[in-house]
Amino acid sequence: MTSFLSANAELIITIVKIALLLFIVLTANAYLTWFERKVVAHIQSRWGPHRVGPHGLLQPLADGAKFLFKEDPTPAGVDKFVYHLAPLLALTLALTAIAIIPFGPNPIRLFGHDIYLGIASPDLNIGILALFAITALGVYGVALAGWSSNSKYPLMGGLRSSAQMISYELALTMSVVGVLLMAGTFNLRDIIKAQAGPGIFGWPGIFGWNIWPQLLGFFCFFVAAIAETNRAPFDLPEAEQELVAGFNTEYASFKFAMFFIAEYTSMITVSCLCSIMFFGGWLSPFPDTWTFTHYLPSAILIAFGLWVIWDGIRYETILGRIMLPGLGTAIAGLGAVFVLFPGVNEFIQGPFWLLSKIFIFLFVYVWMRGTLPRFRYDQLMAFGWKLLLPASIVNVITTSFVILKWGAK
Amino acid sequence: MTPQLAVFFVLAALAVAGAISLILQKHPIHSALSLIVVMVALAGLYLLLGAEFVAAVQIIVYGGAIMVLFVFVIMLLNAGVEEHTSISKMAGGPGLLLVVALGGFIAATIARSSESVQAAEQTGTLSSTRGISSMIFKDFVYPFELTSFLILVAILGATVLAQREKS
Numbered sequence: 001m002t003s004f005l006s007a008n009a010e011l012i013i014t015i016v017k018i019a020l021l022l023f024i025v026l027t028a029n030a031y032l033t034w035f036e037r038k039v040v041a042h043i044q045s046r047w048g049p050h051r052v053g054p055h056g057l058l059q060p061l062a063d064g065a066k067f068l069f070k071e072d073p074t075p076a077g078v079d080k081f082v083y084h085l086a087p088l089l090a091l092t093l094a095l096t097a098i099a100i101i102p103f104g105p106n107p108i109r110l111f112g113h114d115i116y117l118g119i120a121s122p123d124l125n126i127g128i129l130a131l132f133a134i135t136a137l138g139v140y141g142v143a144l145a146g147w148s149s150n151s152k153y154p155l156m157g158g159l160r161s162s163a164q165m166i167s168y169e170l171a172l173t174m175s176v177v178g179v180l181l182m183a184g185t186f187n188l189r190d191i192i193k194a195q196a197g198p199g200i201f202g203w204p205g206i207f208g209w210n211i212w213p214q215l216l217g218f219f220c221f222f223v224a225a226i227a228e229t230n231r232a233p234f235d236l237p238e239a240e241q242e243l244v245a246g247f248n249t250e251y252a253s254f255k256f257a258m259f260f261i262a263e264y265t266s267m268i269t270v271s272c273l274c275s276i277m278f279f280g281g282w283l284s285p286f287p288d289t290w291t292f293t294h295y296l297p298s299a300i301l302i303a304f305g306l307w308v309i310w311d312g313i314r315y316e317t318i319l320g321r322i323m324l325p326g327l328g329t330a331i332a333g334l335g336a337v338f339v340l341f342p343g344v345n346e347f348i349q350g351p352f353w354l355l356s357k358i359f360i361f362l363f364v365y366v367w368m369r370g371t372l373p374r375f376r377y378d379q380l381m382a383f384g385w386k387l388l389l390p391a392s393i394v395n396v397i398t399t400s401f402v403i404l405k406w407g408a409k
Numbered sequence: 410m411t412p413q414l415a416v417f418f419v420l421a422a423l424a425v426a427g428a429i430s431l432i433l434q435k436h437p438i439h440s441a442l443s444l445i446v447v448m449v450a451l452a453g454l455y456l457l458l459g460a461e462f463v464a465a466v467q468i469i470v471y472g473g474a475i476m477v478l479f480v481f482v483i484m485l486l487n488a489g490v491e492e493h494t495s496i497s498k499m500a501g502g503p504g505l506l507l508v509v510a511l512g513g514f515i516a517a518t519i520a521r522s523s524e525s526v527q528a529a530e531q532t533g534t535l536s537s538t539r540g541i542s543s544m545i546f547k548d549f550v551y552p553f554e555l556t557s558f559l560i561l562v563a564i565l566g567a568t569v570l571a572q573r574e575k576s
Contacts (some may be wrong), residue, residue, distance in 0.1 A: 082438065129465035133452075136473025140445070140480070147438060147484050155484065162481040166474065173469075186538070 009113055017119050018099070025098055029264040030060035036366045043370035054312070054320030064257075072253035075149065082148035087251065087258035090141025094262035094269070097134040100127055101272045102189050104350040105282050117351060127188040128180070131273065132173055135228060139165040141262060142230065142247050149250035157246030160236045160377065167384040168227040168234075174392035175220035178399040179210050179277050192281035206285035211278045214399070218278045220392040225273070227384065229266040232369040236377060271361035272354075279357050282350030294345060297352040298335040305332025417457055424450035435490050437483045441476060448472040462538045 034049065034056060041048030049056030074083065104117035116122045124130065139162055146158015180186065183194040195209050211218055227234040236246075243249070248259045275281055286293040305328045312324025338345045375383065427446035434440045448471045455464035545553050 079436075079438070082442070126461040126465045129462065129469070133465045133468035133473070136469045136477075137445075137449075139473070139477050143477070143480055143484065144438075144442075147480075159481070159484055162477055162484070166477055166481070169474065 009111070013113060013115055014119065017115075021098070021119060022095065025095065025265060025268065026261065028268060029261050030064060032264050032267070032362060033063065033260075034060050035362070036369070039363070039366045040370040043367075054315055054317065054324050057323070067254055067257040070253040072255065075151070075250045077150040078250065079148040079150065082144050083250075084255075086141050086145035086148060087255045087262075089144070090138065090262040091258040091265075093134050093138045093141065094265040097131055097138075097269045098265060098272070100124065100131050100134075100188070101269065101276070102192075103282075103354060104347075105189075105192075106347060106350065108347070122189055124187060126186050128176060128186050128191070128273075128277075131269070135172075135266075135269075136169060138228075138262075138266070141259070145251065145259070146247035149247075151250055153243045153245075154247050154249045157243050157249070161230060161247060164227055164230075164234065164236060164380065164384075167381060168224045168388070171220050171384060171388040171392050172224035172228055174389065174396060175217045175224060176277055177392075177396045178214045178217040181396075181399050181403055182210060182213065188276050188281075192276055192283060195280045196283055204287035204289075205283075206280070209278065209280040209283070213402075214278060214395070216391060216395045217399075218274070220388050220395065221277065222274060224384075224388060224392075225270040226365070226368070227380075229263065229270055231263070231267065231365060233372040233374050234380065235374060236380060267362060267365055268358065271358040271365070274361050275354055275357035280353075281357075282354040284349065284353050294349055295339065297348060298338040298345065301335030301338070302332045305329065305335060413457060417454070420450045420453040420457065424454070438480065441479045441483060444479070445472055445476050448476065462541060 038048040049059040052058045052062045099119040102118035107114035107116045142161040143158045146154040183191040197208055198204055248256055308328030309325045312328055315321050315324055424447050427443045431440050431443035434443060452464045452467040455467060
């Protein structure tokens with residue numbers, strides 16, 4: 001038994017990592033829906049979900065149970081094989097993309113093996129290209145769902161989605177070329193490493209990030225990425241006022257949930273990519289010499305935990321008065337653990353900054369949905385082809401000239 | 410059997426099965442899907458040879474962009490199930506002969522140079538992005554630019570042909 005374990009250690013570690021990441025991503029997805037509903041509700045002066053559990057915190061569980069137990073009818077006249085394949089394809093590709101993201105700089109030493117955060121090997125040389133390859137296939141989930149449903153509105157949604165994705169994929173790919181030129185590699189870890197050290201004016205920390213020299217590239221990338229994930233204000237494939245629910249009109253129950261999870265997972269992937277490519281990934285915005293900032297994660301966690309406890313003891317329902325202080329104690333306790341164990345605190349610095357940046361981008365996603373009206377179809381096409389693509393090409397040419405004249409740094 | 414060889418056989422079988430399915434499927438969308446399977450399986454084979462860049466580009470360009478256009482056009486035209494005609498005389502006689510000739514040619518080539526075919530580990534210029542780019546932009550820069558120019562002319566031609574008449 002032990003010999004079997006040691007012989008296949010890499011394989012076993014990878015399988016455990018996949019299971020763990022799957023659990024984390026799916027839970028994050030569930031609470032992202034809660035977060036989105038809450039934020040959009042507050043933008044519109046509403047309360048959002050607040051019936052199921054304190055502050056509606058158990059709403060995602062209720063939604064999940066509902067998705068599982070609903071009837072799942074197959075409409076008449078659908079192309080059975082493609083109809084069932086489409087949600088599977090969408091979900092699988094969305095989840096595969098997140099396997100390429102590295103989540104922390106240092107490995108954990110466990111049972112004599114260096115275990116890196118993130119599933120893909122740390123020296124995956126085509127990191128960003130592999131991600132683009134997976135997102136390039138992602139369009140099939142939506143397009144085929146629209147086509148195979150044998151219904152007008154889904155077909156319109158599928159067509160819109162394919163046209164939109166073809167148009168924006170060019171700008172998406174061109175906009176990161178500037179970053180790749182500056183880093184000289186496709187490897188996501190090396191792209192982050194290239195952002196460490198002195199940046200503009202030789203200042204440390206946040207000034208080394210790619211966002212300063214690549215502001216135009218970031219703008220093109222973020223807009224194109226939102227369009228690629230079919231989110232507002234580019235959510236024409238599922239424009240509910242025009243197309244009922246777009247490509248997923250004929251899907252119910254868990255097959256609908258699969259599209260839903262795929263969309264939210266893509267949001268997380270794009271947020272990871274934005275943080276890694278333009279905002280220094282797991283690098284701290286402060287200079288390395290400011291060691292006191294290493295207590296920032298603990299300070300934030302403990303403060304947030306105490307606030308949740310304070311909020312919880314005044315909550316209306318008994319469940320809330322039990323659940324919220326418990327949750328707050330857990331969060332504050334986590335912060336205390338980081339303070340008490342310096343080794344742990346050192347290890348979580350990278351993941352803390354990366355996760356904070358991802359969280360900010362997810363908030364921006366939701367914020368945009370709550371703020372901006374949807375594009376008209378011709379505006380969408382004109383914007384992609386006449387503004388985004390030329391802008392990203394200008395960015396590539398300018399970056400190349402600057403690097404040719406003054407070197408990469 | 411090494412794991413690499415096992416993966417090779419799985420991918421090769423997938424590619425061949427996809428290619429056969431591409432011809433036998435009655436509906437255009439199903440044929441397009443089969444072609445995507447072939448493209449992705451080929452990308453897997455490139456990856457197995459250590460040509461990571463080529464594999465990624467294979468999926469991005471062929472699996473993604475080009476096949477999405479295929480699917481898009483089929484969906485837009487709402488093409489239905491194709492009628493199957495009996496094998497034409499052209500395909501029956503000379504076609505079969507050509508298949509035999511091509512198969513024989515490939516078999517002969519493989520038999521003649523068995524060593525170079527077995528040398529699967531590509532560690533030369535083709536494996537790295539740097540190697541490919543220096544080949545394209547240094548060694549073969551004129552043919553490459555000429556091809557780009559040709560494609561540009563084709564795009565302009567297509568745009569002119571598709572343009573509405575100015576009234």
